[in-house]
Amino acid sequence: VDGEGAVVGCLQLAVLPGISSQGSSRGLLEDVRVAKYCRSRGIGELLVQWAVTEARAQGCTLVELLTHHTRVDAQRFYERLGFARSHLGMTLRF
Template sequence: MTKPDIRRATAADLPAIVAMLADDPLGATRETPGDLRPYRTAFAALDADERQHLMVADRDGTVVGVLQLTVIPGLSRTAMTRGLIEGVRIHRDERGGGLGSDLIQWAVDEARRQDCGLVQLTTDITREDAHRFYERLGFAKSHYGYKLSLS
């Protein structure tokens, strides 16, 4: 099996990306893979923003993983720039093979290249496997997270 290439996502990748976002108990309740219109609008905004890095893992023309890295300038911590990792998903047939680690390592390396002082992420409180995964990669629990739905 060939090692996947990590590359910038294209609009043609959206069906595969959204399918992965929807392929778990949480995603199944909040994603709409049958209607790609909102995702196309969001993709256009992401693609136009140089601080957004929507990346896919591509194995022989098939998208098997996705991750978004956002570079955020800030004033706190002596004007530290941060990298925010979101939307990490691995195709169910690829899980457990190291691809998630490869994507996270890509994001950490890119954040360093962009002069970020830290990389942060959040994961749903119910995703215990994800918590263990991120801790194995050196991430530490450091904050409580809160959300306020606006819709």
């Protein structure tokens, strides 16, 4: 929230029970968004760090996210925060 009460960033964190990794839970991070006029100020990094800390506090052993293959800036951002490329994502839309 900025000085005028406007929301400048958000994300969605889902904690999912797991079958793999000896039944450990995982955090699924989605829809990380920061208002255009607030980007490059560290807000996204703070949001992601909060989500990782929260997932760990809820017993998750990993946090994963998806980003579109064309979003190379976002990929660099997540890699800078310690995320590694590990999956090939697929989508079925209705």
